[in-house]
């Protein structure tokens with residue numbers, strides 16, 4: 001995985017890495033220690049209870065009752081201003097405009113906290129590729145020509161081999177399919193290691209998963225899903241956010257929330273009527 005800083009993160013170079021290189025890059029220097037500490041405190045508070053929230057890709061190992069060792073915190077924009085800054089960081093926006101088109105949106109911003117002893121996840125690809133194992137439910141050709149997802153992980157804890165830094169198979173994004181056991185993920189994978197505040201940016205069709213946390217500390221990251229403007233987002237963020245938040249959102253944030261792209265729209269009504277309820 002090539003590593004960049006805020007100063008060297010050239011969009012064209014990074015897009016080339018995502019499409020034709022490893023499928024993942026590291027970027028450091030985007031966030032201050034204060035921002036990371038603030039984000040981490042919010043995530044820890046909201047995940048203190050082993051609440052029964054939706055989690056994804058927990059793998060067979062978690063079905064034995066250790067489910068609460070992977071915890072999600074959803075709808076982060078409502079939980080702290082720092083998450084809006086993360087989602088719309090100008091360095092990330094510049095890269096993503098080039099990768100997903102200038103009007104790309106955000107499909108989800110959530111935290112993934114894996115406690116010590118957490119078993120990690122099954123190797124997978126991310127939304128909207130995540131049920132690519134049901135190939136017949138997707139159009140023929142399975143997205144052979146353009147990316148439909150970019151994932152950003154903002155690390156809140158040391159991501160080491162021991163703590164279960166995200167594992168991924170370099171170059172696997174070129175396969176454009178779901179990994180199978182024959183792919184021998186665990187033999188081929190490398191890990192997206194990094195320090196708190198570092199960002200891992202990857203093309204979501206790259207085979208990856210959280211690895212088992214064998215360290216004595218938590219391992220949390222903010223996972224941000226970015227999509228082309230016409231892919232249905234995973235979280236319905238405008239519905240989950242207060243009206244005042246939407247009214248005050250910056251132009252970049254409005255774009256990320258999908259507010260600039262009107263469809264689906266009821267087109268068979270008078271103009272005045274069909275903007276009802278839209279922000």
Ligand SMILES: O=C(O)CCC(=O)C(=O)O
Pocket residue numbers: 056057112126164165166167208209210211221223
């Ligand atoms: O937390 C991680 O290391 C990766 C999480 C992930 O890939 C997912 O939840 O889709």
Ligand SMILES: [Fe+2]
Pocket residue numbers: 124125126208209
């Ligand atoms: Fe994932």
